[in-house]
Amino acid sequence: MSEFLAPTAGGLLLGLAATWLLLSLGRIAGISGIAWGALMGPDRDWRWLFLVGLLAGGAVTHLLLGLPQPLESKAPLWLMVVSGLLVGYGTRLGGGCTSGHGVCGIGRLSARSFLATGVFMAAGMATVFVVRHVAGGLS
Amino acid sequence: MKNIAALLSGLVFGLGLTLSGMSDTTKVLGFLDIAGAWIPDLAFVMGGALLITIISTPLILKRSAPLIAAQFSLPTKQALDRQLITGALIFGIGWGLSGYCPGPGLVSLLYGYESTLVFCLAMLLGMRLEHRFSAGR
Numbered sequence: 001m002s003e004f005l006a007p008t009a010g011g012l013l014l015g016l017a018a019t020w021l022l023l024s025l026g027r028i029a030g031i032s033g034i035a036w037g038a039l040m041g042p043d044r045d046w047r048w049l050f051l052v053g054l055l056a057g058g059a060v061t062h063l064l065l066g067l068p069q070p071l072e073s074k075a076p077l078w079l080m081v082v083s084g085l086l087v088g089y090g091t092r093l094g095g096g097c098t099s100g101h102g103v104c105g106i107g108r109l110s111a112r113s114f115l116a117t118g119v120f121m122a123a124g125m126a127t128v129f130v131v132r133h134v135a136g137g138l139s
Numbered sequence: 140m141k142n143i144a145a146l147l148s149g150l151v152f153g154l155g156l157t158l159s160g161m162s163d164t165t166k167v168l169g170f171l172d173i174a175g176a177w178i179p180d181l182a183f184v185m186g187g188a189l190l191i192t193i194i195s196t197p198l199i200l201k202r203s204a205p206l207i208a209a210q211f212s213l214p215t216k217q218a219l220d221r222q223l224i225t226g227a228l229i230f231g232i233g234w235g236l237s238g239y240c241p242g243p244g245l246v247s248l249l250y251g252y253e254s255t256l257v258f259c260l261a262m263l264l265g266m267r268l269e270h271r272f273s274a275g276r
Binding site: 015028046050057061065075117120128 | 161180214255
């Protein structure tokens with residue numbers, strides 16, 4: 001049971017962060033949208049500060065709480081390029097990612113977010129299945 | 140005031156992402172690998188987050204306005220259209236290739252890994268390309 005403590009606590013914190021952003025600024029805590037808005041505007045300032053906070057929060061976990069940082073992915077760099085391009089393109093086209101659709105959108109019972117979350121989870125699982133069990137792994 | 144509120148939300152969000160294991164690509168890929176040695180951890184992340192947002196969101200939206208902004212800025216689209224499905228499909232494939240989605244990718248910049256930086260730059264380029272292609276729609 002204790003191995004599920006950190007994931008559950010982390011999840012509760014994500015929910016609290018999203019709740020606070022909605023209550024204070026009336027905004028959805030969707031990271032792909034915030035990152036895009038930070039670059040393209042309008043209203044960039046709060047988005048940049050959210051992103052600064054995001055990295056600071058990570059620093060708290062690893063530096064103050066002392067949790068070891070994860071190891072670097074063994075995937076080759078070309079795969080990171082392909083992955084990043086697809087994640088960036090797909091999240092803009094689909095209007096959100098794991099946080100915006102998966103946490104905030106389902107939280108407000110949006111049909112679009114239920115559908116998007118089902119599709120990207122299934123696509124992610126299918127991709128890992130093909131890479132690991134059909135192609136025999138890429139990394 | 141708006142900026143401090145956003146900073147605080149980002150801080151808690153970053154704390155949650157890293158504490159939960161979402162910034163560990165091995166765990167994320169293990170969660171997505173339902174045919175392998177499945178690692179169920181991340182189901183608890185989403186479960187924990189939804190436990191809060193499903194209760195809090197309708198309560199907050201009963202208010203006429205947020206605390207420090209004039210109005211709520213929520214997505215207005217309702218249609219279950221092709222863009223939504225295609226976009227989610229493309230995103231999911233990309234997620235399954237590296238184990239990074241946008242939040243974990245960005246927070247992992249903290250670790251100083253080359254592969255994370257490459258992912259994040261490619262992600263921004265992907266967003267830019269979508270913006271370019273969708274300009275005509």
